[in-house]
Amino acid sequence: MGRRRSFGDLSYGLVIGTLATLALLIIVAPVVIVLTTSFTEGRSIKFPPTGFSLQWYEALFDPSKSRQIHRAASNSLEVAAWSTAFGMLLGSMAALGIARNRHRLARIADGFFLSPLVLPGLTFGLAALMYFTLIGFRPSLNLIIAGHMIVTIPFILRTTTASLSQLDPALNDCSQSLGASWLYTLRRVTLPLIAPGIFAGAFLAFMASIDNVPVSLFLSTARTDMLPIRMWGMMESTLDPRIAAVSGVLITSAFLLMLIMEWTVGLTRRMRE
Amino acid sequence: MKKLAEWQLALPLALAFASIFLAPLLMLIGVSFFNDDKITQPGFGQWAKFLGDPFSYKVIFDTMMLGVKTVCATILIGYPLALIYLDASPRVQKVLIFIIVMPLLLSVVVRTFAWIVVLGREGVVNTLLMQLGIISEPLRLLQTELGLVISLTQIEMPLMLLPLISVMSRLDPNLRDASAALGASRWRTLFTVIVPLSMPGLVAGCLLVFASSTTAFISQTVIGGVRLIYLPLLIWQQSLVVFNWPFAAVVSITLLISVLTVVSALSWLGRRSGGYVHG
Known part of the structure; x- marks a missing residue:
């Protein structure tokens, strides 16, 4: 009996451990491999890369050689900034309006x-x-x-609603019974307390906009090219090695941004809620 | 002046959603009921054409199966990782959650590109297997369904893990100790205690992974290639290559209905299992 159980526990540890390791490997390895290949000396993308050079980064940052990529990147940034800004405004207003409302219509x-x-x-x-x-x-x-605002606003709504639901309603009542107006209460009590929630959502919305394919695929044209669509083009025809450099830049910036968001608003904690 | 009712704060967003979300979707439905690509003759011609073609059903079936296979693969390796997360110290948990969330913030295009480097003819897998002498010819992994499912497993993994972890972290740790103290093996505890209790998270994860993998246009076209045809590719071809908008509308409504059917079935299951656990 005792032997059988220890065998069972052993197999449990072995199976679960192996599968979890495989999961971690599958999550991390491709990212590391792309980062490494982006520094290749060769003319094509291969792993392991031959030698070390920054040639594809140089090609990527060269304003004349990579003008289209630069344009697509700046379009993507502009769209993400504006759609997030509008999303923050409309989204936090809507969350304040209906998050704590139990009415059927509000749900x-x-x-x-x-x-x-x-x-x-x-x-x-x-x-x-x-x-x-x-x-x-x-x-x-x-x-x-x-279009981006529509598809990214749920991220802002979710985190803002979550922080609103953790807010003690007594705070509101106190502030109002002490004579503060509704607007003053909003400005001095509610908003400062839910701001981290709004910003965490805005960050996710911004990243989702930068990454958006389905909306950009249909609404962008040659003149209003967007980064993911351009990158798709670079992969579809012959594999353009500059895409490894673009990936390297995106991986590094996502990593840094995530560290910053983790320190300032506790991003991962909010995403688990 | 009358005080502004709080719910009126939601009006601007409601207006925006009505005019740039609901109205386009209604128009999409309208356009699907036109026979010609100039959108002048109303009729059911495009629906008849799509639903009368056996090829359509094969594409629908393949798309749904791609979703199912990806969901199974993410559960198979994602669930054990969530279990490991549950047992880890807070410090390790912090690192794990960072690793899990990180890919989510990385462009889908970058993640797809990564798999080209891994699975390609001169890719990591082929190079490794050839050097070990296991194979002499490079395996064809890109443009196969297997390659696509492997890639989508990584690409969609965070969507499975986040809801799972959030539900599992709320489980009372005493339950597992109680189960062990009563003599259950770890396997038995897993299948009779942890899995049923984590069902809401598991269902939420399945739902997100399914909805995302069946509509992952970039991964499907780049890794699947043009020989594997799924609904998103069909929509793209019909709307932006052939410019037959009514037919594209028919296909995208089909995609919408198929995905929403599976998603609502799953969330119904989730609610039922939730009731079972607490009841």
Whole structure:
């Protein structure tokens, strides 16, 4: 009996340990491999890379050789900044308005605002393309900003709602019974307390916008090229080694941004909630 | 002046959603009921064309199966990792959660590109296997479903792990000790205590991974290539290559309905299992 159980526990540790190690390997290895290959000396992407050089980074940062990539990157940054800014404004207003409201309509609206999370992005992307074209809009960055705001706002709503629900309602009552106006209470009590939640959501929304494919695929044109779409183009034809350098830049910046967000607003804690 | 009711703060967002989310989706449904690509003759022609073609059903089936396979693979290796996380010290937990969340913030295109480097003809796997003398010819891993499922497993893994970990961390650790003290083996504790109690997280993870992998256009086209056809590729071809918008609308509504059907079935299961556990 005792022997059998220890055998069972041993096999448990072995199986679970092996599978978990495999999971960690699968998560981490590709990222490390891409980072390493981006420093290759060779003309093509291979692992292990031959020698060490910064040639693909030089090619990437060369303004004349990589003008299209630069343009796509700056478009992506611009769209992400604006859609996040609008999303923060409309999203935190909506969260303040309905997060603590138990009314049926408020629950329905909440579900509606979160629905872009599960709705296939491609369906919305195509719908937006048809809609904007048929009502007569010309393709522009503004339309992409509008589309990105819709698909990224759930991130802001979720974290803001979570921090609002942890807020003690007594704080509000105290402030108001002490004579503070609704706006003053909002400005001096509520907003400072939920600000980390809003910023954590805004960060996720920003990253989701930078990364967005389904909406950009349909709404961007040659003039309003977006970074992920350009990178897709670089992989689809012949594999352009500069993509390894772009990846290197993106990996490094995601890593640094995540460290900063972890220190300032406790990002991972909020994502687990 | 009347005091502003709090719920009115949600009005601007409601307006934005009505005009740039709901209206386009309604228009998409409208466009699907036109016979010609100039969108002038209303009719059911495109629906008849899509639903009358056996090829359509194969694409729908393949797309859903891709989702199912990815979900199974993420559970198989993701669940054990969540268990390890649960047993780890707070310090190790911090590192683990960082490693798990990190890929989520990394562009899908970068993650897809990484798998080209790993699975390609001159990729890591082939180089390694050839040097070890296990194979003499490079294996074809790109443009196969196996390669695509492996890649999607990594790409979607955080979506499985985050809900799992958040539910599992709230479990009472005494439950496991009690189960062990009553003589249950660790396997038995896993399947009769931990798995049922973590069901809500597991279901949420399945739901997210399924919805994301069935619509992962970039990974599907770049790693799957043009020979493996899934609904997203069909939508893209019909709308941006052939410019048959009504047909593209039909396919994307099909994608929407198929994904939402599976997602609602899963969340129904989740609610039921939640009731079972607490009941």
